Amino acid sequence: MVIDRVIIIVLDSVGVGELPDAAAFGDAGSNTLGNIAARVNLKLPNMARLGLGNIIPLRGIAPVGSPTAAYGKMASKSAGKDTTSGHWELAGLILEKPFPLYPHGFPPEIIEPFERAIGRKVLGNKPASGTVIIEELGAEHMRTGYPIVYTSADSVFQIAAHEDVIPVEELYRYCKIARRLLTGEHAVGRVIARPFIGEPGHFIRTDRRQDFSLEPPRPTLLDAVVNAGLQVMAVGKIKDIFAGRGISRWIHTHDNMDGIDQTCNFMREGGRGLIFTNLVDFDMRYGHRNDVTGYAGALEAFDRRLPELIEALNEGDVLVITADHGCDPTTPSTDHSREYVPLLIYGDKIRKINIGVRPTFADLGATVAEMLDVPYDLAGESFARRLLK
Structure with missing residues (x-):
């Protein structure tokens, strides 16, 4: 039936x-x-x-x-x-075969082409909790305009940015660039946009997150x-x-x-x-x-x-x-x-x-x-x- x-x-x-x-x-x-x-x-x-x-x-x-x-x-x-x-x-x-993991952050062969493609340096580049790393680096991000890149125990390349510093559509563009770069041995499962708002000490992640999967x-x-x-x-x-x-x-x-x-x-x-x-x-x-x-x-x-x-x-x-x-x-x-x-x-x-x-x-x-x-x-x-x- x-x-x-x-x-x-x-x-x-x-x-x-x-x-x-x-x-x-x-x-x-x-x-x-x-x-x-x-x-x-x-x-x-x-x-x-x-x-x-x-x-x-x-x-x-x-x-x-x-x-x-x-x-x-x-x-x-x-x-x-x-x-x-x-x-x-x-x-x-x-x-x-499992997706690649980066317990020590991403190597130069990933980060350097990404920085060249977006025209900015990045902050972080380490495993971290998303809420913790924006509290740690959010103020510097707002001062410099550099996006925060981090990973976790999962196969993810996450990019956090304040919506007033890097507009969400621009953040999505950065993620699409990362997705194109992360292939072959570095083909992570997901690139994730992590927009947030607020002031230092009171940052809040918004629901405009977007995943860019393999x-x-x-x-x-x-x-x-x-x-x-x-x-x-x-x-x-x-x-x-x-x-x-x-x-x-x-x-x-x-x-x-x-x-x-x-x-x-x-x-x-x-x-x-x-x-x-x-x-x-x-x-x-x-x-x-x-x-x-x-x-x-x-x-x-x-x-x-x-x-x-x-x-x-x-x-x-x-x-x-x-x-x-x-x-x-x-x-x-x-x-x-x-x-x-x-x-x-x-x-x-x-x-x-x-x-x-x-x-x-x-x-x-x-x-x-x-x-x-x-x-x-x-x-x-x-x-x-x-x-x-």
């Missing part, structure tokens, strides 16, 4: 426990959702009814006898634990859906992650709540295809800042909005809730963590079964392709026949 439309909601960084190889990534003991629940009196009644507490033990969120959704978890086969490789794997593209080296589920004549609607940073490939329409969002609003708007339009949404606040605002209370609040805010998403479903729709990696705010690290991701699949035509542990995120891509009846020869093994009534 063919499904009309699949809505995938990625709860960015909401992992559910360390993968077997987590120690090799420095992530032994990481369990984003489980460790938050152990610290905070987490209330997620709507996801609990779907079967969230049936996936892993969660303090205060008991398993239910009759979940209203299919439930399980997925392991990653890709070589990294970053946003790009996680989303690409969800869409059927597994990376065997283009997927091979087709993905998104290409397969579009090539079959269906629509792919991208909400949040999905368009950036896939470098615009395989996307019919897209909208950037201000925060998680706006992401849910825009997803519901697309759902009300009807039609056949895929709606692919990333809710980034969990990761960007709370995981990387080790803000356990804020992360818990964001989870509860999503849970309160979940009935709206369910109510917006048509009879031939399927709602998928998952994640792309972990970012455990209870550990000393502020980086992503190598974790399983949850999988909840809801719809009128979905059997309420235990999916178990899938060996790769790509199994979801294969399953979505089969449900939508689109040709698919990418990574992953479909479990659609188990799911559909």
Whole structure:
């Protein structure tokens, strides 16, 4: 039985426990959702009814006898634990080689051509927290006009600039220059524009961030859906992650709540295809800042909005809730963590079964392709026949 439309909601960084190889990534003991629940009196009644507490033990969120959704978890086969490789794997593209990392900053063969191309020196050029580095170098940036370049434990080249010093469109131009330069052995996953406003001591990053991702080296589920004549609607940073490939329409969002609003708007339009949404606040605002209370609040805010998403479903729709990696705010690290991701699949035509542990995120891509009846020869093994009534 063919499904009309699949809505995938990625709860960015909401992992559910360390993968077997987590120690090799420095992530032994990481369990984003489980460790938050152990610290905070987490209330997620709507996801609990779907079967969230049936996936892993969660303090205060008991398993239910009759979940209203299919439930399980997925392991990653890709070589990294970053946003790009996680989303690409969800869409059927597994990376065997990790993106390059720069724990000591970028070498001269990257920085010098970049400075020549933009006609300015740069500040920073080191791994740093985005909020910390703008407080450290923001005043000097305003005095000199030099952009702040930094990286993290992820494969990213980030450029921060005050909107009154380097206008946002100019900052985007700098990012496009960096994207063209960062190829071959230096092909980082993402170049990220990080605009901010305010005065020294009171800088605030704005929501005009933009990611300039490496283009997927091979087709993905998104290409397969579009090539079959269906629509792919991208909400949040999905368009950036896939470098615009395989996307019919897209909208950037201000925060998680706006992401849910825009997803519901697309759902009300009807039609056949895929709606692919990333809710980034969990990761960007709370995981990387080790803000356990804020992360818990964001989870509860999503849970309160979940009935709206369910109510917006048509009879031939399927709602998928998952994640792309972990970012455990209870550990000393502020980086992503190598974790399983949850999988909840809801719809009128979905059997309420235990999916178990899938060996790769790509199994979801294969399953979505089969449900939508689109040709698919990418990574992953479909479990659609188990799911559909």
